Amino acid sequence: MIFQVVLVSLVSFILSSHMGISILFIIMLSLMIFHNMKNKAIQMIWRYMILLILYKTLDTLQISYLTMMFNLIILLFIRVLPAYMSCIIMLNKMPMNEMMTSLENMYIPQMIIIPFAVVYRYISTIRYEICCVKVSLKIRGLNTSLTGIILHPMETIENFIIPLLIRSSKISDELSAASLCKGLDITNKRTCLSDVRFQTSDTIYCFICILIAVSLIYMDKSEFFL
Structure with a gap:
């Protein structure tokens, strides 16, 4: 869980495309549903949709300084959201x-x-x-x-x-x-x-996390999402 939080936080700020961040958000959303956190997942969907609507609305209106300033703030919240979701999973599932x-x-x-x-x-x-x-x-x-x-x-x-x-x-x-x-x-x-040990399942999970993170970063830097 700790490794997941650190990895998601790094990836969310390394990705530069909106599509890459959206895919990372969907992955974290799937993890929340997998951990029986459906209510939290629905709240995250609403927050993400509201942020996207605000971003698109301001981008369409193009109000001189306000659009640039608020869009930067909204983009920051969108990037932080996957890391926030990862922290919620850790707080709820890790004593x-x-x-x-x-x-x-x-x-x-x-x-x-x-x-x-x-x-x-x-x-x-x-x-x-x-x-x-x-x-x-x-x-x-x-x-x-x-x-x-x-x-x-x-x-x-x-x-x-x-x-x-x-x-x-x-x-x-x-x-x-x-x-x-x-x-x-x-x-x-x-x-x-509790018997806290780094088991084989933890190794496989960390490997899958690293594989997904490297794949997202590679596709983002190779302009695959454009």
Whole structure:
């Protein structure tokens, strides 16, 4: 999973054609469906379609500086989307203890593993906190939709961002304390109940990933998609 995230991130920024990025998106979409993440896959399809529609609309209108600026931002989001999908798969299918054991087996320093573990748990926790803040704002009768955020940005900062930042600070302290209680700061090697080993199936999967990545890059650089 970690290798997949790194490889997809590299390939998504190496590819230069829209067709190559679209094929990479379809591959990641197929992986999400394979891992029984159909709802997430549908959300990714909607996001990708919205970004494409915005890009084509701005490209057709050709509004001097706005078209160039916003199209660059949209293209950046389109490139990041496959890597984001790969991270979602990893977060949903790879437990934290297995991830940390894998990193330790690769001789990654503890000064990298500990912050990564805190961030790994922080992402899922902050998503829950965002939902809680939205619910509390709806109970108070405040508009939490995208339209309300655009029309009243200062109220959004006051009513949504500030409580979330205060809560996030407390959560980060709690996660750091929990990580230390689990013995992440000790010099001895940690143990894991799961049998984390690089097996033959992992070798085959990594080889297939590399083969697909090299094929996409080769076809992109040879102008096969044009």
